[in-house]
Amino acid sequence: MNQTVHDELVEIRDLRISIHSEGSFFEVVKGVSLSIRANEIVCLVGESGCGKSITALSVMGLLPADVAGVTGGEIFYRGQSLLGLSPREMRRVRSEEIAMIFQDPTTSLDPVFTIGSLLKEVIRAHRDVSRSEAEELAVRALEEAQLPDARKRLRSYPHELSGGMRQRVMIALATALNPAVLIADEPTTALDVTVQAQILESLRTRQKERKMGMLLITHDLAVVAAVADRVAVMYSGEIVEEASVNDLFDNPKHPYTQGLLGAIPDITARRGALHAIPGRVPPPQVTPPGCEFAPRCAHSIESCWEEHPVLLPTSVGKLRCINPQPYST
Amino acid sequence: MKRIIGRLGYMLIVLIVSSIAVFYAIRLSGGDATAAALPGSATEEFRQEFRASIGLDRPIYLQYFAYMGKILRGDPGRSITNNASLIEMLKTHGKNSLILGGAAFALVFVIGIPLGVLASLRRNSWADHGIMSFSVIGMAIPNFWLALLAVWLFASTLRILPAAGCCSPKQLILPAIVLAFEGIALTVRMTRSAMIENQNNDFVRTLRAGGLSEWRVMGKHVLRNALIPIISLAGLRIGQIVGYALIVEQIFGWPGIGQALVTAVLRRDYPVAQFFSLILVVLVVLGNWLADTGYTLANPRLRRSK
Ligand SMILES: Nc1ncnc2c1ncn2[C@@H]1O[C@H](COP(=O)(O)OP(=O)(O)O)[C@@H](O)[C@H]1O
Ligand SMILES: [Mg+2]
Numbered sequence: 001m002n003q004t005v006h007d008e009l010v011e012i013r014d015l016r017i018s019i020h021s022e023g024s025f026f027e028v029v030k031g032v033s034l035s036i037r038a039n040e041i042v043c044l045v046g047e048s049g050c051g052k053s054i055t056a057l058s059v060m061g062l063l064p065a066d067v068a069g070v071t072g073g074e075i076f077y078r079g080q081s082l083l084g085l086s087p088r089e090m091r092r093v094r095s096e097e098i099a100m101i102f103q104d105p106t107t108s109l110d111p112v113f114t115i116g117s118l119l120k121e122v123i124r125a126h127r128d129v130s131r132s133e134a135e136e137l138a139v140r141a142l143e144e145a146q147l148p149d150a151r152k153r154l155r156s157y158p159h160e161l162s163g164g165m166r167q168r169v170m171i172a173l174a175t176a177l178n179p180a181v182l183i184a185d186e187p188t189t190a191l192d193v194t195v196q197a198q199i200l201e202s203l204r205t206r207q208k209e210r211k212m213g214m215l216l217i218t219h220d221l222a223v224v225a226a227v228a229d230r231v232a233v234m235y236s237g238e239i240v241e242e243a244s245v246n247d248l249f250d251n252p253k254h255p256y257t258q259g260l261l262g263a264i265p266d267i268t269a270r271r272g273a274l275h276a277i278p279g280r281v282p283p284p285q286v287t288p289p290g291c292e293f294a295p296r297c298a299h300s301i302e303s304c305w306e307e308h309p310v311l312l313p314t315s316v317g318k319l320r321c322i323n324p325q326p327y328s329t
Numbered sequence: 330m331k332r333i334i335g336r337l338g339y340m341l342i343v344l345i346v347s348s349i350a351v352f353y354a355i356r357l358s359g360g361d362a363t364a365a366a367l368p369g370s371a372t373e374e375f376r377q378e379f380r381a382s383i384g385l386d387r388p389i390y391l392q393y394f395a396y397m398g399k400i401l402r403g404d405p406g407r408s409i410t411n412n413a414s415l416i417e418m419l420k421t422h423g424k425n426s427l428i429l430g431g432a433a434f435a436l437v438f439v440i441g442i443p444l445g446v447l448a449s450l451r452r453n454s455w456a457d458h459g460i461m462s463f464s465v466i467g468m469a470i471p472n473f474w475l476a477l478l479a480v481w482l483f484a485s486t487l488r489i490l491p492a493a494g495c496c497s498p499k500q501l502i503l504p505a506i507v508l509a510f511e512g513i514a515l516t517v518r519m520t521r522s523a524m525i526e527n528q529n530n531d532f533v534r535t536l537r538a539g540g541l542s543e544w545r546v547m548g549k550h551v552l553r554n555a556l557i558p559i560i561s562l563a564g565l566r567i568g569q570i571v572g573y574a575l576i577v578e579q580i581f582g583w584p585g586i587g588q589a590l591v592t593a594v595l596r597r598d599y600p601v602a603q604f605f606s607l608i609l610v611v612l613v614v615l616g617n618w619l620a621d622t623g624y625t626l627a628n629p630r631l632r633r634s635k
Contacts, residue, residue: 062537087543094540102538107531110550112557112629122539157629173539 008035009078009181009213010059010098016072017054017063029055030237031073033311036181036213041204043224043245044217045260046234052217055234056183059215060100061090077181096126099174101203103186105166109158115142115169116154119176126177141176142169146202164195168202175206182207185217200227221260225249233257236292243317253314253324255297261327291321299325332631333622340618347610352393355603383409400607410598418589418601419608425496426585429578430570432505437512437566442559444513445520446552452525460517467514472573476507476580493582504581508573512566516559523555530554560627564620568613 017029029051036042044052057063059075061082075082077097085093094100102108110118119138120131129137135154142150147168158166167187174182184203188196204227207214218224224231228245233254241254252258290305291297297304301323311320367379380386384395399405405415448460470478483503484492494500527533528551536546574587582588586605593601625631 057534060538062534091540091542094538096540100538102531102535104531108535110532110536110554112553112627113550121545122536122541125539125541125545159630170535173535 007037008076009038010036010215011076012055012059012073013076014073015055015058015070015075017051017058017068018071019054019068021067027071028068028237029058032234032237032239033073034215034232034239034242036215038180038213039208039211040229041207041214041216041227043228043231044215044234045219045221045224045231047219050234051237052234053185056100056185056215056217059183060094060098061085062094062100092126095122095174095179096177097179098181098183099177099179100183100185101167101170101174101187104190105163105170106158106190108170109166111158113157114154115156115158115161119154119169119173122173123176137176138172141172144206145169145172145175147172162195163191164199167191167195167199171199171202171206175210175212178210179212181213181215183215183217186219187216188220188223189218233260238292238320239311239318240293240320241318242311243314247316251316252327253319254293254321255299255325256293258325258327259296299323332625336618336621340614343614344611347614348397348607349393351606351610352396352603353389355599355606356389356392396603400604405604406600408593408598408601410593410596410601415600415604419586419604422584422586422589422605423608425583426574426578426587428496429501429504429508429583429585430567430574432501433508433512433570434566436505436509437516437570438559438563440509441513441516442520442556445517446524446547448517448521449524449528450547457521461521464514464517467510467517470510472507472511473576473580475510476504476577479503479507480580493580495583500581500583504577504583507581508570508577511573512569516566519559519562520555523558524551527551527554557624557627561620561624563623564616564618567616567619571609571612571616 012032012034015029015032016027018025018027032051032055034042034044034055044055046052054063054068057068058070059082063069070083077093082090082093109115113121116135116138119141120134123129123134123137124131127134127137138154139151142153145168147153147165153161153165153169158169161169170187182203187203188199191199200223203214203216206212216223216227224245230242231245231248232239232242233248233256234240235256241248241252241257248257249261252261290303290307291300291309294300294304303322307322309320309322311318367376371379377386384392387395403416405419407414408418444460444463448457451457480492480503483490490503491497491500492503524547528547530551533546533551536550537543571587574585575591576587577583578585578587579591586608590602590605590609593599593605
């Protein structure tokens with residue numbers, strides 16, 4: 001291992017994850033490589049079911065153990081392998097080094113405990129502080145997540161807060177311990193359109209202030225355009241294209257990416273739908289020999305159906321396609 | 330709060346209706362009260378006179394009002410077989426029943442919840458299978474049969490516990506366990522399934538992502554959520570225990586309310602039967618109200634609802 005400072009906070013290398021449920025066994029993440037650096041927002045986009053959440057959960061060591069498991073590859077945090085950590089060491093990493101925010105703030109908070117007791121419990125699981133010190137830290141975290149009346153809210157139960165406020169609590173919970181990396185899995189999808197932008201803004205403010213590395217999973221291309229530094233496009237368990245946000249939006253190379261972008265007539269539109277590409281994601285149990293996207297691709301040639309393309313570096317990023325087309329709108 | 334008070338009103342209505350039902354049931358099925366109080370040689374005239382002296386000749390609804398009036402004034406009357414004061418009987422038998430029922434009620438949760446939690450955490454292990462088989466047996470086996478089995482095993486064969494009697498701690502063990510058995514079995518089941526159900530909640534993932542230990546996640550958060558339905562049905566356990574106490578007290582010669590009631594019915598001692606039936610009804614209704622209160626208190630989503 002070299003001695004340079006690790007530019008990459010998190011580095012996922014050739015990660016493979018399999019699901020075993022109801023007697024069947026299939027790969028849902030098929031060799032994903034992705035890195036998150038300090039002070040940048042990486043967006044992971046792709047249609048529902050392509051393996052985004054599973055990838056994110058594996059970084060946290062939170063795959064549902066009874067159905068999913070890492071079958072190959074590595075996940076590094078500051079150069080150290082996370083997959084080899086003991087449960088105890090992994091618990092320390094969670095929320096102290098890498099924190100995660102989930103999609104649905106309605107179900108993501110324990111309904112029978114107050115916001116304050118939850119925050120304090122997490123803080124005290126990591127920091128040797130008194131109850132009152134933990135309370136101060138909790139108030140500060142809530143204030144920084146821009147929850148109004150933070151101190152008063154300590155005694156609120158989750159059901160007494162609106163969806164947006166709950167997601168602010170989730171942000172406070174995730175950032176209370178100053179993690180270096182924040183993973184947000186569709187943090188605004190379950191919220192009212194009117195509060196989505198506010199929550200996103202809060203998240204971005206926190207990320208910039210703390211110079212956190214952030215992995216933002218979304219299928220809202222307007223969100224990507226607004227906040228991403230870098231974008232990775234995932235299709236059927238694989239990264240098919242990766243580039244900086246400008247390069248990707250100006251000059252998408254993979255037909256799938258082009259399809260995604262074509263699906264929103266105007267990027268500045270509030271909400272982009274990803275489902276306007278003809279056909280649908282193949283079920284993960286079926287693995288065609290060639291390109292996974294070939295059945296839906298307008299530009300597929302014969303060899304697309306025969307050999308599986310590899311992810312190759314391009315001048316501006318990475319691409320998994322043997323017949324890229326120039327992009328025209 | 331409103332919910333709790335609203336329930337209180339509902340409980341009063343249930344109490345009134347069931348007191349009427351009990352009153353009628355005892356009066357109509359109790360047979361001839363004079364047979365219990367008077368010698369067989371008593372003349373019909375004398376019997377009539379006796380009935381009139383205790384108000385049995387009046388219309389039944391008037392009797393009901395007179396009776397409830399006396400009860401509310403704290404004077405439920407006396408036994409017609411041995412003239413014992415019902416208040417005194419309630420004190421001694423009530424205390425015994427409270428000891429037995431309380432012990433059984435505590436056992437239901439003290440044994441049932443930890444076993445259920447253990448089974449849920451070691452799902453499909455031999456411990457889980459063992460606990461669940463025990464629970465199936467506990468629910469299937471009739472109470473009186475379990476009592477006889479327990480007496481045969483622990484008292485007659487192993488000779489480590491007394492077969493009957495009151496009221497030393499050793500004498501309490503067998504009846505309390507028998508009385509609690511079905512409740513334990515049910516509580517084990519409910520705890521296990523509620524734990525498993527709650528383990529799939531999204532908030533569990535949040536807590537793990539917060540770096541909490543499994544012990545905290547399961548033992549505090551999941552358990553606390555799993556307890557809501559268990560607490561809410563605790564009142565039903567009270568009702569169950571009250572019902573089974575009739576049999577169990579009889580078998581173990583435990584002089585509680587159940588035993589007094591059974592004896593009174595056999596002797597057609599209607600004041601005793603009526604009074605103690607009422608007491609049991611009050612206990613069951615009270616149990617249900619407590620259960621609802623417990624459910625409301627255990628569930629913050631209901632507690633603060635306006
Ligand atoms: N708990 C689970 N049990 C069975 N299959 C699952 C489970 N979680 C995810 N999967 C499968 O893994 C694949 C990827 O899921 P996920 O990562 O949640 O997709 P995304 O977040 O991109 O929508 C899907 O095909 C889904 O069917
Ligand atoms: Mg997802």
